[in-house]
Amino acid sequence: NFTIDFNQSEAAKVSKTNTPKTGTVVLTKKDSATNTELADATFELRNEDETLVRENLVTDDNGEISVADLAPGDYKLIETKAPTGYQLDATPVNFTIDFNQSEVEKVSKTNTAKTGTVVLTKKDSATNAELADATFELRNESDTLVRENLVTDDNGEISVADLAPGDYKLIETKAPTGYQLDATPVNFTIDFNQSEAAKVSKTNTPKTGTVVLTKKDSATNTELADATFELRN
Structure with missing residues (x-):
């Protein structure tokens, strides 16, 4: 509104402001391995001055x-809580809302599933004593080599951490001294959101030996056939 005064000597001056159009951002959260969409990841939104703009932004079923x-x-979207079973990644997702934005700004972020641990215990098949110095390699379900030169310690154990969920097998490549090699795979699974280490075990059988007895005549030292024996431990 303005008024033109009677006998006005100067122009009436008025002003008005415009607010720039606002824009929209859509973030999509996915599993880093399977590309599956992940619900229940929580983010906060900050501007370039680090001022908190929104919080408790949670990904939906899509x-x-x-x-x-x-x-x-x-702006930047920062993950504050990862979905169950996934590792938190607080690396900011940066984006810009352009002046007179005509389309939604689309960004994405992945989560890596939490890793798990397996513990193998190696024992003597007869005495159940723990065996050190057995060597294994670890392969995944695709038969790809994941780790090698895994050696049992003085407690007969190998512990392997940071394993992504999935199926694996431990294969013996070198038996402890005095034992027979058994390359039959030890299969195990690292579960999604594993809470306890997967525990597996494998035994080794000691190598066998041979005895030769020779039977002789006590006077002539001639070898004697057809003597019958039994063997006891």
């Missing part, structure tokens, strides 16, 4: 967060 009504500028 793995998405949509944030509208954002003024033009630079």
Whole structure:
């Protein structure tokens, strides 16, 4: 509103402001291995000045967060809580809302599933004593070599951590001294969101030996056939 005064000597001056159009961002959250969309990841939104703009933004069943009504500028989405069974990754997802934005800004972020641990115990098949110095290699379900030169310690154990969920097998490549090699795979599974180490075991049988007895005549030293014996331990 303005008024033109009677006998006005100067122009009436008025002003008005415009607010830039706002924009929208959509983040999609996925599993780093399977590319499956992940629900229940929580984010916060900050602007270029590190000011908190929104918080408690949670991905839906489609793995998405949509944030509208954002003024033009630079922003970052920061993960504050990972979905169950996944590792938190707080690396910011940077994006820009352009002036007069015509399309939704689309960004994405992946989560890596939490890793698990396996513990193998190696024992003597007869005495159940723990055996050191047995060597194994670890392969996944695709038969790809994951680790090698895994050697049992003085407690007869091998512990392997940081294993992604999936099926694996431990294969003996060198038996302890005095024992027979058994290359039959020890299969195990690292479960999604594993809470305890997977425990497996394998035994070794001691190598066998041979005895030769010679039977002779006590006077002539001639070898004697047809003597019958039994063997006891």
